Amino acid sequence: MLKKSIINELKYIVGETNVLTTPEALKAYSYDGTTDWQHEPDVVVFPMTTEDVSQIMKLANKEKIPVTPRGGGTNVSGGSIPILGGIVLAMTKMNRIVKIDKENLSATVEPGVVLQDLTIALAKDGLFFPPDPQSFFGATLGGIISENGGGPACVKYGVTKQYVLGLEVVLPTGEITRFGGRTIKNVVGYDLMHIFISGEGTLGIITQAELKLNPLPPAKKTIMAVYNDMADAGETVFRVLEKGIIPGKIEFLDNYIINRVEEMVPIGLPKDADAVLLFEVDGIPEAIEKEAAGITDIAKQYGAREVRPAKDQAEADQYWTARRAGFAATFGKSPTVKNEDVTVPRGMIPDLLNKIKEISKKYDVTITVLGHAGDGNLHPAILTDRKNNEHYERALKAMDEIIESAVELGGVVAGEHGIGLEKQKFFRKTMDPVAVDLMIKIKKLLDPNNIMNPNKIWD
Amino acid sequence: MLKKSIINELKYIVGETNVLTTPEALKAYSYDGTTDWQHEPDVVVFPMTTEDVSQIMKLANKEKIPVTPRGGGTNVSGGSIPILGGIVLAMTKMNRIVKIDKENLSATVEPGVVLQDLTIALAKDGLFFPPDPQSFFGATLGGIISENGGGPACVKYGVTKQYVLGLEVVLPTGEITRFGGRTIKNVVGYDLMHIFISGEGTLGIITQAELKLNPLPPAKKTIMAVYNDMADAGETVFRVLEKGIIPGKIEFLDNYIINRVEEMVPIGLPKDADAVLLFEVDGIPEAIEKEAAGITDIAKQYGAREVRPAKDQAEADQYWTARRAGFAATFGKSPTVKNEDVTVPRGMIPDLLNKIKEISKKYDVTITVLGHAGDGNLHPAILTDRKNNEHYERALKAMDEIIESAVELGGVVAGEHGIGLEKQKFFRKTMDPVAVDLMIKIKKLLDPNNIMNPNKIWD
Numbered sequence: 001m002l003k004k005s006i007i008n009e010l011k012y013i014v015g016e017t018n019v020l021t022t023p024e025a026l027k028a029y030s031y032d033g034t035t036d037w038q039h040e041p042d043v044v045v046f047p048m049t050t051e052d053v054s055q056i057m058k059l060a061n062k063e064k065i066p067v068t069p070r071g072g073g074t075n076v077s078g079g080s081i082p083i084l085g086g087i088v089l090a091m092t093k094m095n096r097i098v099k100i101d102k103e104n105l106s107a108t109v110e111p112g113v114v115l116q117d118l119t120i121a122l123a124k125d126g127l128f129f130p131p132d133p134q135s136f137f138g139a140t141l142g143g144i145i146s147e148n149g150g151g152p153a154c155v156k157y158g159v160t161k162q163y164v165l166g167l168e169v170v171l172p173t174g175e176i177t178r179f180g181g182r183t184i185k186n187v188v189g190y191d192l193m194h195i196f197i198s199g200e201g202t203l204g205i206i207t208q209a210e211l212k213l214n215p216l217p218p219a220k221k222t223i224m225a226v227y228n229d230m231a232d233a234g235e236t237v238f239r240v241l242e243k244g245i246i247p248g249k250i251e252f253l254d255n256y257i258i259n260r261v262e263e264m265v266p267i268g269l270p271k272d273a274d275a276v277l278l279f280e281v282d283g284i285p286e287a288i289e290k291e292a293a294g295i296t297d298i299a300k301q302y303g304a305r306e307v308r309p310a311k312d313q314a315e316a317d318q319y320w321t322a323r324r325a326g327f328a329a330t331f332g333k334s335p336t337v338k339n340e341d342v343t344v345p346r347g348m349i350p351d352l353l354n355k356i357k358e359i360s361k362k363y364d365v366t367i368t369v370l371g372h373a374g375d376g377n378l379h380p381a382i383l384t385d386r387k388n389n390e391h392y393e394r395a396l397k398a399m400d401e402i403i404e405s406a407v408e409l410g411g412v413v414a415g416e417h418g419i420g421l422e423k424q425k426f427f428r429k430t431m432d433p434v435a436v437d438l439m440i441k442i443k444k445l446l447d448p449n450n451i452m453n454p455n456k457i458w459d
Numbered sequence: 460m461l462k463k464s465i466i467n468e469l470k471y472i473v474g475e476t477n478v479l480t481t482p483e484a485l486k487a488y489s490y491d492g493t494t495d496w497q498h499e500p501d502v503v504v505f506p507m508t509t510e511d512v513s514q515i516m517k518l519a520n521k522e523k524i525p526v527t528p529r530g531g532g533t534n535v536s537g538g539s540i541p542i543l544g545g546i547v548l549a550m551t552k553m554n555r556i557v558k559i560d561k562e563n564l565s566a567t568v569e570p571g572v573v574l575q576d577l578t579i580a581l582a583k584d585g586l587f588f589p590p591d592p593q594s595f596f597g598a599t600l601g602g603i604i605s606e607n608g609g610g611p612a613c614v615k616y617g618v619t620k621q622y623v624l625g626l627e628v629v630l631p632t633g634e635i636t637r638f639g640g641r642t643i644k645n646v647v648g649y650d651l652m653h654i655f656i657s658g659e660g661t662l663g664i665i666t667q668a669e670l671k672l673n674p675l676p677p678a679k680k681t682i683m684a685v686y687n688d689m690a691d692a693g694e695t696v697f698r699v700l701e702k703g704i705i706p707g708k709i710e711f712l713d714n715y716i717i718n719r720v721e722e723m724v725p726i727g728l729p730k731d732a733d734a735v736l737l738f739e740v741d742g743i744p745e746a747i748e749k750e751a752a753g754i755t756d757i758a759k760q761y762g763a764r765e766v767r768p769a770k771d772q773a774e775a776d777q778y779w780t781a782r783r784a785g786f787a788a789t790f791g792k793s794p795t796v797k798n799e800d801v802t803v804p805r806g807m808i809p810d811l812l813n814k815i816k817e818i819s820k821k822y823d824v825t826i827t828v829l830g831h832a833g834d835g836n837l838h839p840a841i842l843t844d845r846k847n848n849e850h851y852e853r854a855l856k857a858m859d860e861i862i863e864s865a866v867e868l869g870g871v872v873a874g875e876h877g878i879g880l881e882k883q884k885f886f887r888k889t890m891d892p893v894a895v896d897l898m899i900k901i902k903k904l905l906d907p908n909n910i911m912n913p914n915k916i917w918d
Contacts, residue, residue: 103697103806104835126703150644159644162621177893183802184834185609185618185874187657188882188890189916190898194653198646215703238562244585244674286745343642347562375643376563415644423647431647434636439649441904446897457648 002042002086006063010045010087013055018046018093029088032073032080033135035336036386037421041068041082046093050168050176050207053089057205058174060087064449067172069201071112071140074133076339077420079147079200083455089205091142097121098208105213106165106182111142111206127213130157133416134324142206148198150416152249152280152323155241155374157214159416161197166210169196172203172447182210195442200418201453203446217282220248221292222316224308225299230254230275230357230369232303234350237277237373239302241346245294249280250374251323257370260329261322269322270306277304277373278319326370327379334366334383336392338399341423342406343377343415355405356380363398365391377415403430419457427458461501461545465522469504469546472514477505477552488547491532491539492594494795495845496880500527500541505552509627509635509666512548516664517633519546523908526631528660530571530599533592535798536879538606538659542914548664550601556580557667564672565624565641570601570665586672589616592875593783601665607657609875611708611739611782614700614833616673618875620656625669628655631662631906641669654901659877660912662905676741679707680751681775683767684758689713689734689816689828691762693809696736696832698761700805704753708739709833710782716829719788720781728781729765736763736832737778785829786838793825793842795851797858800882801865802836802874814864815839822857824850836874862889878916886917 011019020026021043030040042065047053060067066086073080082088095112102125109118115129115136122128132151133139139149145167149160166180179193180186196204227233230252237250253261253276258269270276277299281291296307310316331337344352353369360367371378380402384395403413403426413419413426428436436458446452470478479485480502489499501524506512519526525545532539541547554571561584568577574588574595581587591610592598598608604626608619625639638652639645655663686692689711696709712720712735717728729735736758740750755766769775790796803811812828819826830837839861843854862872862885872878872885887895895917905911 101804101806102701104804105700106804148646148650154643158617158621161650162617171893171897175893177897178891179894181871182804182869183836183871183874184613185802185831185836186871187607187873187875187877188871189657189878189886189895190662190901191607191620191653191657192894192897192901194650198648198650203649215700215705218703241564241674242561244677246674283742284746284749286749287743290743290745343644345560345563345565345641347560372644377642377644410641412640412642412645412647414646415642416646418646419648427648432637434630434634435638435651436648438630438636438651438905442649442651442901445900445904 002065006065007043009059010043010056014045014047014052018048020044029070029090032075032078034076034078034422037078037081039081039083040085041088042085044088044090046090048093050170053170053205053207054174054176056087056089057170057172060451061173061449064451066451066454068453069205071143072114072135072138074135074139075143075147075420077418077422079418079420079456081421083421091140094207100125102127104182107211107213109141109209109211111140111209113141115139115141115144122213123216126216128216129163129211130214131160131163134327141209145197145206145209146199146201147418150372150377152251152372154372155250156246156248161194163212164193164197164209165212167193167196167206168208169204170207172452180210184212200420200456202443202456203452219285219288220280220282221288222310222319223279223292223295224319225277225304226270226273226306226308227275227303228273228305229303230353231350233275233277234353234373236299236302236304237349238346240295240298243294243298245291247279247291247295247374248282249278251278252369252371252373252378253323253326254369256366256368257326257329260333261325264325264329265322267318267322278323330368330381335385335387338382338384338395340380340399340402341414341417342380342403342411344406344409344411346376348409348411349373349376351409352378352406356402359398359401363394365395365398367398376411421456424457424459461524466502468518469502469515473504473506473511477507479503488529488549491534491537493535493537493881496537496540498540498542499544500547501544503547503549505549507552509629512629512664512666513633513635515548516629516631519910520632520908523910525910525913527912528664530602531573531594531597533594533598534602534606534879536877536881538877538879538915540880542880550599553666559584561586563641566670566672568600568668568670570599570668572600574598574600574603581672582675585675587675588622588670589673590619590622593786600668604656604665604668605658605660606877609831609836611710611831613831614709615705615707620653622671623652623656623668624671626652626655626665627667628663629666631911639669643671659879659915661902661915662911678744678747679739679741680747681769681778682738682751682754683778684736684763685729685732685765685767686734686762687732687764688762689812690809692734692736693812693832695758695761695763696808697805699754699757702753702757704750706738706750706754706833707741708737710737711828711830711832711837712782712785713828715825715827716785716788719792720784723784723788724781726777726781737782789827789840794844794846797841797843797854799839799858799861800836800873800876801839801862801870803865803868803870805835807868807870808832808835810868811837811865815861818857818860822853824854824857826857835870880915883916883918
């Protein structure tokens with residue numbers, strides 16, 4: 001419980017209406033998109049300006065109050081859960097798109113801007129921000145940057161960190177600083193921006209960001225390839241890349257996901273297929289026709305039983321809605337879902353898929369797979385029930401083995417969801433101890449009182 | 460002077476033939492591509508393995524000996540000059556291309572690999588590493604990564620940091636560690652890789668790197684646009700981008716450079732033009748024809764008196780050789796050349812060009828301009844003579860004003876050459892003091908004895 005005087009100081013900084021302490025508010029800000037974690041804060045504070053954030057952090061640092069920054073709360077590794085109570089710093093009211101600079105292909109945004117809102121605003125100028133975490137309807141730029149968010153489009157366009165030119169950050173001590181700038185090239189001292197991009201909100205609060213933009217591609221085309229064996233789908237992925245074709249997206253859906261999606265929204269997905277790949281190519285019409293033809297040939301050569309181009313954008317949109325629904329489809333089907341985020345070098349996708357099948361049999365648990373095959377990032381989800389101890393035990397063992405397999409194949413435990421609370425168990429196991437030691441030292445350097453989103457990433 | 464026993468220990472670590480102490484060797488390793496700086500080391504050491512580097516650093520750290528890492532020595536900010544003597548760690552014998560993984564579009568390289576050698580090896584597999592610092596005939600990957608090197612291709616493809624997936628690093632204390640990995644997506648803890656990418660060799664030694672590759676584009680086309688007013692050329696740059704065309708390269712050459720190049724290799728550049736822009740578009744043939752047509756229209760609309768496509772790849776190669784020769788052409792014409800690396804948001808290029816013209820008149824010094832206009836990175840070069848005090852004074856004042864102007868226009872002092880020794884004077888002036896303080900703290904954390912490329916970046 002925070003002292004009344006601190007609540008009053010917070011009210012003085014941001015105004016009465018921007019401080020919430022009602023039981024409903026504390027409940028609402030006690031969880032995020034992760035299923036396994038929940039903890040109430042003592043207070044929810046909505047800063048309106050960078051100066052507000054700075055003053056709040058100075059107060060929190062003086063009083064040693066934990067501060068958990070939060071955007072849309074769509075985090076799926078527990079990163080926005082105030083696990084030690086204290087202040088939830090809800091950034092959602094700092095949500096201005098400050099500037100769209102078409103001449104420089106850049107935009108200045110506040111951290112609370114929802115990605116979908118930015119996408120709509122940019123489209124009017126023929127521009128887009130390529131990273132596309134599938135929570136874009138709710139996820140905010142501050143969170144997307146702090147987690148280095150990914151999504152389907154990363155196979156061609158890369159991840160969030162490649163679209164951040166500059167950041168304004170409030171440090172845990174309340175100091176305001178700036179990294180990077182507005183130019184693509186910038187080599188003036190250490191590129192510290194990236195420790196905040198990957199900091200999961202544990203090193204500071206992003207209060208403004210300069211983003212790099214791309215012109216919207218003039219045309220797009222979607223193709224579905226249908227497989228009787230998911231390993232063939234996995235092989236097709238890297239054979240396409242190896243031939244020099246880089247589609248905008250290459251997504252993977254397994255038989256389970258296909259059938260759950262068809263239950264929810266019947267759009268004619270092949271219910272008997274072991275897996276499908278969804279490709280999207282983008283660019284000028286002549287180029288995408290060539291790429292689509294290339295993908296069709298390669299998919300057939302590597303075992304696709306059928307390759308189906310979407311006949312128009314409406315059908316393409318259906319496929320992509322189905323893909324997005326895959327996540328919800330899985331979560332709705334089981335009391336507890338352990339959703340993984342493993343990522344492997346692309347040549348290893350078939351091995352990982354085969355391994356997941358084996359693990360599923362070995363522990364007799366249902367494991368669904370969907371994900372961003374084009375960049376080796378898969379989301380196997382284990383359906384279980386925390387209340388059924390025996391089953392949950394098996395699920396956890398299966399999860400351990402999936403992660404071990406991914407790391408053995410040259411991959412990592414987290415591609416785009418971060419470590420947060422959910423993946424801590426695997427953090428030290430899969431990371432070089434010297435690197436971990438250095439991360440901890442840097443955390444101590446920036447946050448001597450350990451108030452900034454404490455107890456995240458490592459134990 | 461180092462003790463004989465230390466030289467012997469170094470010989471014990473790397474072998475007799477990999478330790479040089481002759482006067483010629485010390486002289487040869489006393490300078491780099493920068494004109495203004497020179498200092499001899501006490502010894503030049505060539506490690507052959509990561510373990511060698513680790514042992515050398517442990518010794519140096521114990522004995523508090525400065526260590527300056529060096530690749531091809533093409534640095535143009537004095538970064539590879541052993542300004543305090545000690546050990547030059549010449550990485551050129553660790554030059555194996557360990558693996559080219561076509562399935563994953565990645566390569567594993569040692570730091571001493573020369574970029575041109577990698578380019579040739581990758582081309583056999585239809586691949587390329589996009590960043591293209593124009594010193595590619597001599598520059599090594601370790602140096603290119605440590606400086607976050609750029610080049611003409613960055614307008615479309617981005618800078619070096621966007622092509623580094625993972626690093627093996629030896630810390631100043633001799634500990635070996637690893638950051639990142641082999642996947643595009645990787646969010647496992649703080650992304651510390653980037654402080655080494657931008658560290659200018661002051662935080663550790665890169666001993667291996669995992670690079671992201673692209674498929675070679677199937678076709679290219681070069682177009683030259685000729686201007687009577689360089690500001691029009693500057694405007695054309697961002698008008699092209701604004702229309703959604705992102706060429707592979709957009710390079711700028713002013714009248715001075717054009718004429719010096721024509722003196723050296725007459726290829727028919729327009730000697731009376733105020734400036735030319737060289738565009739290269741790449742991709743599938745249909746796409747590049749469209750883009751070339753678009754660029755031609757826009758260039759004419761914004762003041763080009765002539766737009767000339769290269770009739771074939773041979774003519775295109777001539778143009779690009781001319782562009783590359785521009786740097787040498789300038790340096791050959793004057794006893795001292797102060798070469799700048801300012802970078803501005805692209806909409807500001809015309810303003811910067813006009814400002815440079817003004818400054819040139821104001822201080823009555825010749826300032827040539829060439830550079831990577833497509834990403835706002837220009838290299839104004841001031842022709843002067845250090846031995847002529849009065850002229851040199853004026854040149855330095857002109858340089859200060861160019862840098863101030865770039866920063867006022869929202870830009871930075873260094874786009875791709877780093878700070879090293881040469882730009883230290885401008886470092887604190889143009890950076891946020893809180894950010895500088897944090898950089899210094901991180902340097903102290905990693906290098907408590909200040910032995911790792913000391914006295915670089917800041918004073």
